[in-house]
Amino acid sequence: MTTLSPANSPSWFREPSILPGFGITLGLALAYLGMIVLVPLAVLFFHSAGLGWAGFWDLVTEERTLGALRLSFATAFIAAAINGVMGVLLAWVLVRYRFPGRRLIDAAIDLPFALPTAVAGIALTTLYAPNGWIGRLLEPLGLKVAYTPLGIVVALVFIGLPFVVRTVQPVLEELDRELEEAAATLGASRWQTIGRVILPTVLPALLTGFALALARGVGEYGSVIFIAGNIPYVSEIAPLLIVIRLEEFDYQGATAVAVAMLLISFALLLFINLLQAWNRRRHGHG
């Protein structure tokens, strides 16, 4: 027993428990996750390392690649911002008001999660095309949606809609009405209560929802390619450029765009997490 090394002792790695099956379930899970997710992703990074730093940089700073990356992140950011505003509004309406059809609308919010993206893509395109039900009304106003970057934003708003609503909704449900009453008793106007009491409470959830919608929007492919028009330098998103490079059998080009996308996405998510932590510290809780 004295030869028991720390690595063999269960207390070093985990707290003792009488429940069985830790080793087998964790082992299975790690093996599965490793084979399906981690090793293939690592191979992607390894493959791009084969390009060397200069080679990678040349591929990524190519004008077409830069244009596609800029477009993907810009449209995803705008769409996530729109979803930030409309998501809070929808969550507020669903939590605070009672009106006919509320349950149906509540269930419909999840439609973008359930509807395959290709279907959303062709439906939105048909709807917003110049001869579509909505496109026809916008055309005289000089507004073109389908086959322009604006169309990409519309598709990404669709895709990201549930994220903000579903993160903000539970926070609003648990919001203590007495806080609002207290604010009102102390002489705050309704707008002051909303700005100083409700919004700060909702903000962390809103940021989380925004980050999820942004991450999803940056990588989205299925719903966008139909409505985008896919003109290089103008309406060609980064995921599409990866597909085009692959079809040209340019594996290095495809890998470079993919790695650049992943690195920027992870940096953004890290930044938003740090912002969350800073916000928690500032308000002195959590």
Place this chain on the structure above:
Amino acid sequence: MAEATLVILEKAAVRQAASATGERRGVRVLLIATAIVFLALLLFLPLAVVFAEALRHGWGEFLAALGEPDALAAVRLTLLVAAIAVPLNTLFGVAVAWAVAKFEFRGKSLLVSLIDLPFSVSPVISGLIYVILFGTHSVIGQWFAGRGIEIVFAVPGIVLATIFVTVPFVARELIPLMQEQGTKEEEAALSLGASGWQTFRHVTLPNIRWGLLYGVLLCNARAMGEFGAVSVVSGHIRGLTNTVPLHVEILYNEYNFVAAFAVACLLALLAFLTLGLKSLLEWRHGAELAASRRL
């Protein structure tokens, strides 16, 4: 006179209190109307378009598009892929949730965030990694090709890419649920002499069944509807490596809009079914689903 003033003041105070924690009627109506118009433009009209376009030339053409051999082959492939990917991810979800929720160990939070990794990777990249790993230019790909096994641009690649994008669904449903339930009931069963398997089968499984079903439902919807990842690894061979969403794309790009939307109707119906069952689960068994469910 003084009394009348008092009554007016009182009424004003009551009105004030009501508006202090709520909005005026006009504001309320405006907000509800904005929400409904927004959702109509974004969700309801696109759905209506799918069915309107599919039935543009009547039921005959609609049914013909669905009965076409390539469409049927796509349906069969989609069912096959889901039948492999969903059970595997369910097994993984249950195993990882057991380890994470019932035990305390180092690196747990890292493991939990790794499970969600596929959600922050573009579907196109999810496909690309398997092309890089198993493509004919890679060492592994050549090894398999030498034995007559095709992975990329064939069914195994489609299955792998689908598994990748649906890995988190069951796990993220079960982990918070099992954490909320703790380990007391399992410990009681074990101390009464139940075996580990009996404990899981008769104690844990009944406790998590609705959450499990919820996760499987969402996992299945994504597995059957996945487009980007599958598109990259499929090779788009009609009747062979075409899933239903890919078939929709091919028909649409051939300007065969009625057929494209007819097949899209199948996927829209799948979405309705998923949302319906999901709402039913939340309504009937909401208390037995994870309260702190993450997205």
